[in-house]
Amino acid sequence: MVGAAEYAHRAVLALGSNLGESEDTLERAVADLVAGGVQLVRASGLYRTVPVGGPAGQPDFVNAVIEVTTDLGAYELLKLCNAVEAAHHRERLVRWGPRTLDIDVIDYDGVISEDPVLTLPHPRAQERAFVLVPWAQMDPQAHLTVTRRAEPSGERADEVPAPLSREVVNVAELARTLVEADEDAISYMREMKVPD
Numbered sequence: 001m002v003g004a005a006e007y008a009h010r011a012v013l014a015l016g017s018n019l020g021e022s023e024d025t026l027e028r029a030v031a032d033l034v035a036g037g038v039q040l041v042r043a044s045g046l047y048r049t050v051p052v053g054g055p056a057g058q059p060d061f062v063n064a065v066i067e068v069t070t071d072l073g074a075y076e077l078l079k080l081c082n083a084v085e086a087a088h089h090r091e092r093l094v095r096w097g098p099r100t101l102d103i104d105v106i107d108y109d110g111v112i113s114e115d116p117v118l119t120l121p122h123p124r125a126q127e128r129a130f131v132l133v134p135w136a137q138m139d140p141q142a143h144l145t146v147t148r149r150a151e152p153s154g155e156r157a158d159e160v161p162a163p164l165s166r167e168v169v170n171v172a173e174l175a176r177t178l179v180e181a182d183e184d185a186i187s188y189m190r191e192m193k194v195p196d
Helices: 022-035 074-087 129-138 171-181
Strands: 009-017 038-043 045-049 061-070 102-108 143-149 164-170 186-191
Touching (some): 009 022, 009 074, 009 129, 022 074, 045 129, 102 129, 129 171
Antiparallel strands (some): 009 102, 038 061
16 A cells, blocks of 8 residues: 555545435445545544535435545546545435535645636635534644635725635634534534545
8 A cells, every 4th residue: 555645645525425324425435535546644523414505304414524645636536526426326406405425625735726617725615614623623733725805895886896815724713613603513423434
């Protein structure tokens, strides 16, 4: 087995499922990702979370975050994530709807990209306790580059859109802020069983 230091790139992936045997699905998905060309560095525990957006009445999600290293490029990693989702019968029928498996590339080598195919870091990661809480548990020192838009003054109808600003923030601090806002949104379940 190749050691993590021998791989060229580091990425953070978020996994979620709310259909079928979700806990088993996440653990099998990690094994499938490893078989597809990533080296698992570390994994969060499993968390039960309430659905965010999408249709009402969905089951709760099981979520986790993993850190991997890989020789795959960012788009190749996204393609692998999509292939693993498909292998677990993911259907994209409704935005933010129930799913057997969802795998998002949250961060890839700290790259900042506005490409609509793969926006990095993930554009909504900073707003999602189901990403930040497991990530902070896995790596309390992790940082995320967040994008903020300055609020328009509202003084003129033809005002140019406010400029974007970026800042690097501690993931654990962001997670703490989100949990304080909604303590019932996420709860720890157990450690994830990961492949050797």
